Amino acid sequence: MDENGLRELIGRVKRGTLSRRGFVRRMAAVGFTAPMATQLLAISGVSAQTAPEAVPPYPGTRRGGGGPLRVLYWQAQTLLNPHFAVGTTNQDAARVFYEPLAGWAADGTLHPILAAEIPSVDNGGLAEDGRSVTWKLKRGVKWHDGQDFSADDVVFNWEYGRHPATAGVTSGSYRGVNVVKVDDHTVRVEFERPTPFWADTFVASRGMLIPKHKFQDFVGANSRDAPTNLRPVGTGAYRFVSFTPGDTLRGELNPTYHAENRPFFDTLEIKGGGDAASAARAVLQTGDFDFAWSLRVEDDLLRRLESAGRGVVSYLPTGGIEHIQLNRTDPNVEVNGERAHASTQHPAFRDPAVRQAIALLVDRDSVQRFIYGRGGVATGNFLNQPPRFASPNTRPEFSIEKANEVLDAAGWVRGRDGIRAKDGVRLRFVFQTSVSAPRQRTQAIVKQAALRAGIDIELKSVVGSVFFSADVGNPDTYTKFFADIQMYNTTMPQADPQLFMNQFTSWELSTRENRWQGRNITRWHSDEYDALFRAAEGELDPVRRAAMFIRMNDLVVGSNHIIPLMNQRLVNGHLKNLRPVLSGWENTLWLLRDWHRVA
Amino acid sequence: MAGSTPVSATVSAGGAPGVLVTPEARRPPISPWQDAWRRFRKHRLAVVCSGILITMIVAVLVGPLFYRVPIDGIDFSVRLQGPSWDHPLGTDDLGQDLLARILYGGRISLAVGFAAMFVAVFVGVLVGSLAGMAGGKTDAALMWVTDLFLSLPQLPLLLLIIYLFRDALTGVVGPEMGVFILIVTIIGLFNWMQVARLVRAQFFSLREKEFVEAARALGASRFRLVWKHILPNALGPVIVAATIDVAAAIIAESTLSFLGLGFPPDIPTWGRLLFDAKDNLDFAPHWALFPGLAIFLTVLSINFVGDGLRDALDPRRVK
Numbered sequence: 001m002d003e004n005g006l007r008e009l010i011g012r013v014k015r016g017t018l019s020r021r022g023f024v025r026r027m028a029a030v031g032f033t034a035p036m037a038t039q040l041l042a043i044s045g046v047s048a049q050t051a052p053e054a055v056p057p058y059p060g061t062r063r064g065g066g067g068p069l070r071v072l073y074w075q076a077q078t079l080l081n082p083h084f085a086v087g088t089t090n091q092d093a094a095r096v097f098y099e100p101l102a103g104w105a106a107d108g109t110l111h112p113i114l115a116a117e118i119p120s121v122d123n124g125g126l127a128e129d130g131r132s133v134t135w136k137l138k139r140g141v142k143w144h145d146g147q148d149f150s151a152d153d154v155v156f157n158w159e160y161g162r163h164p165a166t167a168g169v170t171s172g173s174y175r176g177v178n179v180v181k182v183d184d185h186t187v188r189v190e191f192e193r194p195t196p197f198w199a200d201t202f203v204a205s206r207g208m209l210i211p212k213h214k215f216q217d218f219v220g221a222n223s224r225d226a227p228t229n230l231r232p233v234g235t236g237a238y239r240f241v242s243f244t245p246g247d248t249l250r251g252e253l254n255p256t257y258h259a260e261n262r263p264f265f266d267t268l269e270i271k272g273g274g275d276a277a278s279a280a281r282a283v284l285q286t287g288d289f290d291f292a293w294s295l296r297v298e299d300d301l302l303r304r305l306e307s308a309g310r311g312v313v314s315y316l317p318t319g320g321i322e323h324i325q326l327n328r329t330d331p332n333v334e335v336n337g338e339r340a341h342a343s344t345q346h347p348a349f350r351d352p353a354v355r356q357a358i359a360l361l362v363d364r365d366s367v368q369r370f371i372y373g374r375g376g377v378a379t380g381n382f383l384n385q386p387p388r389f390a391s392p393n394t395r396p397e398f399s400i401e402k403a404n405e406v407l408d409a410a411g412w413v414r415g416r417d418g419i420r421a422k423d424g425v426r427l428r429f430v431f432q433t434s435v436s437a438p439r440q441r442t443q444a445i446v447k448q449a450a451l452r453a454g455i456d457i458e459l460k461s462v463v464g465s466v467f468f469s470a471d472v473g474n475p476d477t478y479t480k481f482f483a484d485i486q487m488y489n490t491t492m493p494q495a496d497p498q499l500f501m502n503q504f505t506s507w508e509l510s511t512r513e514n515r516w517q518g519r520n521i522t523r524w525h526s527d528e529y530d531a532l533f534r535a536a537e538g539e540l541d542p543v544r545r546a547a548m549f550i551r552m553n554d555l556v557v558g559s560n561h562i563i564p565l566m567n568q569r570l571v572n573g574h575l576k577n578l579r580p581v582l583s584g585w586e587n588t589l590w591l592l593r594d595w596h597r598v599a
Numbered sequence: 600m601a602g603s604t605p606v607s608a609t610v611s612a613g614g615a616p617g618v619l620v621t622p623e624a625r626r627p628p629i630s631p632w633q634d635a636w637r638r639f640r641k642h643r644l645a646v647v648c649s650g651i652l653i654t655m656i657v658a659v660l661v662g663p664l665f666y667r668v669p670i671d672g673i674d675f676s677v678r679l680q681g682p683s684w685d686h687p688l689g690t691d692d693l694g695q696d697l698l699a700r701i702l703y704g705g706r707i708s709l710a711v712g713f714a715a716m717f718v719a720v721f722v723g724v725l726v727g728s729l730a731g732m733a734g735g736k737t738d739a740a741l742m743w744v745t746d747l748f749l750s751l752p753q754l755p756l757l758l759l760i761i762y763l764f765r766d767a768l769t770g771v772v773g774p775e776m777g778v779f780i781l782i783v784t785i786i787g788l789f790n791w792m793q794v795a796r797l798v799r800a801q802f803f804s805l806r807e808k809e810f811v812e813a814a815r816a817l818g819a820s821r822f823r824l825v826w827k828h829i830l831p832n833a834l835g836p837v838i839v840a841a842t843i844d845v846a847a848a849i850i851a852e853s854t855l856s857f858l859g860l861g862f863p864p865d866i867p868t869w870g871r872l873l874f875d876a877k878d879n880l881d882f883a884p885h886w887a888l889f890p891g892l893a894i895f896l897t898v899l900s901i902n903f904v905g906d907g908l909r910d911a912l913d914p915r916r917v918k
Contacts, residue, residue, distance in 0.1 A: 300879075300882075444673065447865060460863060474762075
């Protein structure tokens with residue numbers, strides 16, 4: 001589809017001959033994410049009021065009366081300040097009490113929460129030049145302690161989040177923007193340059209708002225000392241009762257909640273800990289809990305548990321990608337005392353033939369069919385977003401024969417033990433990932449295939465709480481990547497690829513200097529990629545911007561330093577009589593206020 | 600001397616040297632080991648269990664030579680199958696043959712168990728006998744060390760040691776051997792305390808016994824006293840403790856595998872097999888059942904054998 005076709009479609013939506021939903025579907029067919037498509041409409045002057053079908057209607061006729069809601073997270077929550085919420089479990093825990101201005105519904109449209117309406121060019125919220133967005137706040141919203149919610153709170157969150165000494169995980173959403181209070185119930189977000197993706201600040205998981213009157217004395221260096229970090233005071237449908245970090249979080253109905261007849265449940269309990277398989281059992285088989293988060297276990301098991309008839313498993317498309325990384329740097333050499341220093345090159349992976357061979361040795365179809373099942377879709381793209389956004393240019397292939405040919409042609413000769421070597425470099429790699437049944441199965445499948453191509457792989461599994469921790473002292477974290485190969489899932493919490501794709505830019509390299517907080521874990525980079533990324537940041541034309549991201553994806557995948565495996569789906573389990581409102585673009589508990597039970 | 604002639608005359612007159620000897624004495628002398636074996640045989644369960652144990656050991660040692668199915672051959676067409684002619688103990692979820700994996704894993708699990716036991720018994724006996732013989736300040740100091748080790752939190756320390764030394768060691772001897780040495784050393788070094796206390800207590804009681812006093816009066820050296828007289832008599836409880844150590848080591852190894860800190864995940868030790876199988880217990884019970892049975896039989900057999908050995912090696916027990 002070219003620019004003219006696009007403009008014509010937008011025109012039809014404006015005239016009312018094409019529904020918004022129909023437009024989004026058509027855009028998906030040519031490779032736009034639903035959120036991008038709706039933003040496109042907004043920029044083009046079609047108001048982006050929430051489509052009625054975006055969120056299922058809430059049938060409740062009175063507040064409360066629903067009894068307890070028991071939710072199980074096999075990864076326990078540890079803190080309750082959204083600005084410090086590393087990982088989705090902590091974000092979810094904070095989301096129970098704190099709310100953003102708007103969230104992403106399952107179809108990628110914005111759903112107002114603390115905003116009175118979604119900004120658009122029509123309602124004057126969105127500037128035509130893409131340089132500012134004005135949010136109108138909902139009136140009559142009260143914090144749990146009875147104080148009024150106002151524009152001052154919103155502006156305060158910007159000041160709090162962007163303060164360098166606060167060192168919050170939300171800082172990316174608050175830096176580079178300016179926030180102005182227009183009146184008590186209106187704020188304006190101003191951008192340095194035209195910004196195609198305007199709905200980041202104050203939206204969704206990184207946009208949760210904390211009260212100024214509780215946090216104003218704790219901005220910057222002492223931000224971690226605020227007592228409210230562990231005793232949240234928010235605007236959410238449930239208010240805080242008690243919290244044991246790493247174990248249980250309790251809440252109760254908020255009688256002054258700003259949306260009528262909500263919430264449904266009287267009390268809320270979020271229990272943390274255990275593992276995915278036992279969580280699945282606790283909901284699907286024994287019914288001890290109403291809802292279990294992220295049932296990342298083999299699909300066979302879920303099917304069998306579902307057949308017990310108590311609960312169901314729900315699947316939601318996400319941008320999350322389970323992928324294999326081949327280290328660009330050498331983890332076995334120290335430069336200035338730093339392993340995998342950015343200036344080094346991996347002795348084997350610097351040969352493109354070796355990387356290509358490994359990519360050929362990954363049997364995605366078997367992994368999908370026998371391990372992930374309904375939980376993932378085999379893919380050759382890193383950037384997948386809804387089905388068709390994927391680059392059409394990648395051709396993933398599994399062929400041991402071809403891998404052998406490639407290695408033979410590149411001069412890697414089999415030794416007496418059958419392992420290939422060249423110039424004293426043996427094809428012997430350490431392959432690490434977290435402890436998780438599907439991942440260990442996938443490791444075994446890759447190892448088997450590699451052995452038949454003369455590559456010896458040593459498998460290593462690191463317990464998840466270490467592998468995914470930000471612990472600077474531990475060498476086994478994925479951000480350090482002190483191994484040759486590793487595998488994990490990168491989530492895409494936002495419905496736009498801009499932040500997702502920054503993980504291959506040269507300024508995001510994960511090094512000792514930034515305490516391995518950089519997002520570029522393989523430390524692969526290229527000038528062309530950097531330039532494309534910079535250009536896409538300011539590109540207002542959605543078609544050209546999409547083409548740029550497709551090219552970025554092709555560069556990354558083409559290097560074979562990144563070998564995509566599965567486009568993950570969100571897998572949750574719940575009792576048959578529970579009606580959770582979920583979205584693949586959001587935290588699991590993003591619309592907890594609408595959850596209810598049916599008879 | 601005068602007395603010597605008639606004796607030799609009598610002997611030569613009888614024609615054969617043994618004629619004058621009483622019938623009881625004519626029976627060939629019974630060594631202590633034969634005596635032990637006699638007593639051991641009376642413990643039926645111990646005999647049966649040592650048979651099982653030997654079968655297990657032989658099976659894991661020579662089994663893979665005859666049963667040549669690869670331990671890691673992935674075949675999705677036969678995944679999660681129960682026992683059949685092609686796969687006598689069934690397959691796991693990647694279609695890998697369980698019998699081959701159990702045989703291979705048994706080598707590792709048994710080797711870990713026995714090696715760790717030897718480390719524990721060696722250290723324990725050494726510390727215990729030193730303390731028991733020396734007494735006084737040495738004894739006090741050694742018992743403090745023992746108490747210290749007993750009070751150390753085992754698991755965190757294990758994690759720390761593995762974290763500190765695994766990479767260094769695997770770099771030298773390879774991942775499997777490196778982890779093996781680490782695990783054996785660590786498990787061994789954390790299980791010697793019971794043995795040391797037992798040995799010390801035995802030494803305290805034995806060294807005051809009459810036969811030891813007699814040996815001492817005959818001028819036996821201290822080392823000889825320990826080696827020939829006290830230690831053999833103290834071995835009974837040590838052997839029982841040692842058998843418990845073997846079981847503990849096999850189970851400790853599977854705990855480590857559970858935490859992702861044991862052998863690499865593709866090495867099918869019995870603990871790892873159980874860990875992999877646990878999520879599928881309800882619909883592929885064979886997967887967990889067979890390695891579980893292997894651990895169960897081994898541990899049980901070792902315990903009964905230990906029981907039998909204690910009876911057999913205890914000279915005061917009359918049966």
